[in-house]
Amino acid sequence: xxxxxxxxxxxxxxxxxxxxxxxxxxxxxxxxxxxxxxxxxxxxxxxxxxxxxxxxxxxxxxxxxxxxxxxxxxxxxxxxxxxxxxxxxxxxxxxxxxxxxxxxxxxxxxxxxxxxxxx
Numbered sequence: 001x002x003x004x005x006x007x008x009x010x011x012x013x014x015x016x017x018x019x020x021x022x023x024x025x026x027x028x029x030x031x032x033x034x035x036x037x038x039x040x041x042x043x044x045x046x047x048x049x050x051x052x053x054x055x056x057x058x059x060x061x062x063x064x065x066x067x068x069x070x071x072x073x074x075x076x077x078x079x080x081x082x083x084x085x086x087x088x089x090x091x092x093x094x095x096x097x098x099x100x101x102x103x104x105x106x107x108x109x110x111x112x113x114x115x116x117x118x119x
Contacts, residue, residue, distance in 0.1 A: 035093030
C-alpha cells in the first residue's frame with residue numbers, strides 16, 4: 001500500500017467548458033493497486049491523510065480525509081470544532097485521467113479529473 005499525492009482538477013462544467021486547473025484539490029492518501037482508498041491505512045495514520053482545497057480568489061483550505069457513515073469527506077475542522085466544514089468525495093477509484101464527483105459544502109456536485117497521481 002502506497003501513500004500517494006493526488007491532484008484533482010475541476011473537469012468540464014457548464015461554467016467551465018474546458019475545466020479549470022485553478023480549481024483543485026491536493027490529496028495525500030493511501031491507495032491500493034486499483035486506486036481505492038485504504039481505510040485501514042488511514043485509521044492507523046489519520047494525520048497523514050490530508051487535503052488542500054485551492055480555489056482562485058479564496059484562501060486555501062487545509063484539512064483531512066475522514067471516513068464518515070455516508071462515505072469519505074474532506075474535513076476542515078480546527079481541532080475539536082463542532083462547526084466542521086465538509087465536502088463529500090465519491091467512493092470511485094482515483095486513477096489518472098478518470099473523474100470523480102465532489103459534493104461541495106453548498107450541496108453542489110462538481111466533477112473533478114485526476115490530473116496527477118504518484119506512480
